[in-house]
Amino acid sequence: MSGFELQIEDWQQRRWPHRLAVTVTCATFPLIWVGGLVTTTDAGMAVPDWPSTFGYNLLLYPWQTWISGPWDVFIEHGHRLLGIVVGVLTLALSAVTLRSAVPRWLKTSVILALVGVIAQGGLGGMRVLLDQRTLAFLHGCLGPAFFAYCAGLCVVMARPGSTGQAAPAAQAVRKLWRVALAAAVVSYLQLIVGGYLRHVHYGTVPRMFQIAVLFHLLGAVALIGYSLVLLRVAKGITAVRWTTRGLCLLILVQIGLGVGTWFLKYAVPLVSEDWSWLAGYTLQAGSLSQAVTVTSHVAIGSLILATTVLIAVRAGCLLRSAASEVPQLASCGEVPV
Amino acid sequence: MRRPVTEMNRDTKHRTVRCRGTLCLWLWSAACAVLVMTGCGAEPARFSLNLVHLHSQDAPDEKGQVTLSPAARQNIATVLDALYGTPDAPRLPPLPEPEVLNFLEISKLQRAAGPTGRDDPQGGERGLYRKHCIHCHGANGDGAGPTAQYLNPYPRDYRMGLFKFKSTEGTDTPPTHEDLKRVLVEGVPGTAMPSFKVLDDGEIEALVHYVKYLALRGQTERLLVEELAPEVDGRYLDPQNVVEERKIELLETVATLAGTWQAAVASEVPPPPANWEDAASIARGRELFMGKKALCSSCHGDSALGDGNRDIFDDWTKDFMGPTGVNVSSYAPLRLSTWNEDPRKVLLEEFYARGALKVRPLKPRNLRRGVYRGGRRPVDLFRRVRNGILNYMPYAEKADSADAIKGLIDDDVWHVVAYVRSLPYEKITEPSEEIRFQRDLP
Known part of the structure; x- marks a missing residue:
């Protein structure tokens, strides 16, 4: 049996785990969005109990009361329900993967995802029970990490395919891998600093907030730099070319959203008196534009992290394929059991 | 030379044990960090002293x-x-x-x-x-x-x-x-x-x-x-x-x-005069704005662009600037070369260390924007002129007659309001003929 036939047989085993991994990833993104909205609207304590909702079983909470209730309760309870959906999907992913004839490391990876989703749910619950903003911050940091991890799983489980082109130079792929990994680390640090700014304790001295903002800006500059390097390196690597372009677009959107977030939350302190429109602009607390812009900034941040992880994992797969002398494979799942 | 298989297995085993040990250490440290940051030692919210x-x-x-x-x-x-x-x-x-x-x-x-x-x-x-x-x-x-x-x-x-x-x-x-x-x-x-x-x-x-x-x-x-x-x-x-x-x-x-x-009650606002906001009213308002009775232009500038006196600080800043000996007329943030060596700066730093925000001089409002932070209704503007803003925008003292040397009668306040409201639509004002310096102001 040739090497490629082994890949096909392997893919048959990975088909359902892959589909479920994609489903989990797709379901996690709206969860992150709604989770961001919970923080934006400070709705984290809108439901004071956990795992129940106002004494009801979480799943049996009357939907009419949920839909017609206050906005913060709607968001918080919705976030919990979505969390359950993602949890169940991750459980299904684990069960199906464990029953499939896939490499052991893949099974371990999926179990880790399950541990991650359980830990995330537990953190969310503890945040409510202890009413601790620090736990909310950790919950907000673990969510994007889980999302990016699932995106990585999608890549390693993906169907191996042939690009029909010559294999990219190993040196270029190695550089891609390094830069993508660095970009992933920076984008995650950005999420952590951003999370700190959003969950900042009221007792924090202004100086700390100032330092965090400065770091966030420096991180943004670093990320722009990394994305430009990625764009250049990925030019000759078909497997990641479009993903890298997408990453650059996301970073561009993210910068716009960051500026918008600052303006809609804190106005523009230095130039507001010099620009006629800004001088007369009144911020609207809790407005739709504010909620959408701020939350989108959070969600796109997670998407950037997932994209950098995706590029890094794909580059890793390319390196692995090159090492195993099976050219043109853009998947890591070809390792025999 | 290839090493025996058993030796390699032993090495791999040792490496795995080391990896697991390191992982456990990291997890333990992370759990400790979470505990320190959250549950342990969390105190109920308290007010702090000023x-x-x-x-x-x-x-x-x-x-x-x-x-x-x-x-x-x-x-x-x-x-x-x-x-x-x-x-x-x-x-x-x-x-x-x-x-x-x-x-x-x-x-x-x-x-x-x-x-x-x-x-x-x-x-x-x-x-x-x-x-x-x-x-x-x-x-x-x-x-x-x-x-x-x-x-x-x-x-x-x-x-x-x-x-x-x-x-x-x-x-x-x-x-x-x-x-x-x-x-x-x-x-x-x-x-x-x-x-x-x-x-x-x-x-x-x-x-x-x-x-x-x-x-x-x-x-x-x-x-x-x-x-x-x-x-x-x-x-x-x-x-x-x-x-x-x-x-x-x-x-x-x-x-x-x-x-x-x-006992706080809103001050009475008299009705505006019959000719309010006509050409004569605006002209009278302009005259008062530029003159020494209302003194508006000393801070807002002759052009009303807010480019007059910049040596103004709010009451909250003056509250701690006073004890440092840094008063309104001597504080010169732009002259950094001398300011950095000033011992008063050290005193200010002591206040910053205790939570005071950095001293910022106030910028008088550019009245040509038509943006009034305290409200844009005529009654709001009347009260701003009549009552002032705390200790840094002086209030217009009540006068008995329009000819009084100090203060403004209600109608004159309304004329100033009329002029202020006309500023966004007026060409940049010609500077007043009289050149005044800070030292000449009463």
Whole structure:
């Protein structure tokens, strides 16, 4: 049996785990969005109990009361329900993967995802029970990490395919891998600093907030730099070319959203008196534009992290394929059991 | 040479054990970090003392050095807690005549205070101050929340009981309930103070009550530090040795403070003259604007672009600038070469270390924008001119006749308002013929 036939047989085993991994990833993104909205609207304590909702079983909470209730309760309870959906999907992913004839490391990876989703749910619950903003911050940091991890799983489980082109130079792929990994680390640090700014304790001295903002800006500059390097390196690597372009677009959107977030939350302190429109602009607390812009900034941040992880994992797969002398494979799942 | 398989297995095993050990160590450290950051040692929310004001009392001034011992400071904190409760459980001072506190409702304070959340799906949200205000205005209402440093102007410090945009007469007079409500609902254009139109009336009411509560608490604290505590180094405030006479004296003083809030009423605004806002009215307003009676152009500039006197500081800054000897006329932030060597800068740094925000000179409003932070209605502008803004925009003294050397009659105030309202539509004003210098101003 040739090497490629082994890949096909392997893919048959990975088909359902892959589909479920994609489903989990797709379901996690709206969860992150709604989770961001919970923080934006400070709705984290809108439901004071956990795992129940106002004494009801979480799943049996009357939907009419949920839909017609206050906005913060709607968001918080919705976030919990979505969390359950993602949890169940991750459980299904684990069960199906464990029953499939896939490499052991893949099974371990999926179990880790399950541990991650359980830990995330537990953190969310503890945040409510202890009413601790620090736990909310950790919950907000673990969510994007889980999302990016699932995106990585999608890549390693993906169907191996042939690009029909010559294999990219190993040196270029190695550089891609390094830069993508660095970009992933920076984008995650950005999420952590951003999370700190959003969950900042009221007792924090202004100086700390100032330092965090400065770091966030420096991180943004670093990320722009990394994305430009990625764009250049990925030019000759078909497997990641479009993903890298997408990453650059996301970073561009993210910068716009960051500026918008600052303006809609804190106005523009230095130039507001010099620009006629800004001088007369009144911020609207809790407005739709504010909620959408701020939350989108959070969600796109997670998407950037997932994209950098995706590029890094794909580059890793390319390196692995090159090492195993099976050219043109853009998947890591070809390792025999 | 290839190593035997058993040896390789042993190496791999050792590496795996090491990896697992390192992983466990990391997980353990992470768990410890989470515990330290969250559960362990978490204390209930407390108000903190006004360290900047305390230090201003320590700093040498014309009254001589006054120092409060740590024990006295603790006594002040204890007395304040006894009078006003904590950020989670506010209470009202047990005054002998509780009706002077009618401007505060405990149920509304309780709704605005404490952690954010709600107890039942149909009930109102609580912890409103922590949700909407605390990140800029701080838990004490000190205007030094985490975000404050980046905002321009700085968030308001309630603790002096001073508010800029109010309808009451007099610098030290508290605003009315409606004044504060208006700022909350309308916001302040061009600043970080947003409009809270999305909140319902009950929520706005709760927040206004809480702001007044923090202001009264802050004023009481200042009073304890300035007048009562230094007498005997705060010893009589010791809760363990309460002297009944002193307690009564303290409550009477708080009642006096509360009375000013209870009595706050909007000043009367007379109707504008018949010719208001016609060409003659605007011309008269311009004349007054440029002249020495109204003195508007000294700060707003002859062109009304806000390019006049920049050597202005707000009352909150002057509160701690005073003891450092840095007064309005001597502070020159732009002359950094000399300023950096000035010993007064060291004194200022001491205040910064205690939470004071960096000194910023005020920029007079560019009136050609047509943006008025205190409200754009004619009645708001009339009150701004007539009542001034605290100690940095002087009020127009009431005159008996238009020919009086000082002050303005009501009609003249209306003419100034007419001119101000016409400025966004007027070509840049020709400079007045008379050239004035700061030293020539009265």
